[in-house]
Amino acid sequence: MSVSAALLPEFDQEMKSTRRVLERVPEDRLEFRPHPKSKPLGPLASHLADIPRRAVDVIQKESLEVTPPAAGAHPAAPPAPAPASRQAILDRFDASVAAAREAIAGASDAELLQPWSFIFAGRIVFTLPRMAALRAIVLNHSIHHRAQLGVYLRLNDVPVPGLYGPSADEQLNPGK
Secondary structure (H helix, E strand, C coil): CCHHHHHHHHHHHHHHHHHHHHCCCCHHHCCCCCCCCCCCHHHHHHHHHHHHHHHHHHHHCCEEEECCCCCCCCCCCCCCCCCCCHHHHHHHHHHHHHHHHHHHHHCCHHHHHCEEEEEECCEEEEEEEHHHHHHHHHHHHHHHHHHHHHHHHHHCCCCCCCCCCCCCCCCCCCCC
16 A cells, blocks of 8 residues: 555545534634634634645645744735635635645655655754655644634534544433
């Protein structure tokens, strides 16, 4: 079995679970933030929708460098505007997942074993084989923000979907 064939079932399962959470995003609460330092719900959901596309960077590039803007400066490329609707977020996510899946499926074992680096502000944060970088940058990163979004949903009384079994909102009530 190829490395990509081994990665794709996990990718597909996690993306299916992520989509279930994004389907619950309340359109009337996109500006909600649980704390002043927290990202608003809409931009958080948009970020989560964009994460799978990083698989293309991991497979096609030797590294990814993220450089924060200087204090008080505007970033060279402003972030994409937050979608105004749940459907826009889902459309963005679906396109991101399709691009990622195509890149992963098309990658050879040799490509997936090559080193890849994540660089922040000029410093190498880590260098891993591309297959491990896909887990870190795409899967683990998605799981992290998916859980964060789950907390936002709970704080807004939106039922949280079960991901690895039933959630508190989906518990079976024996005898009822």
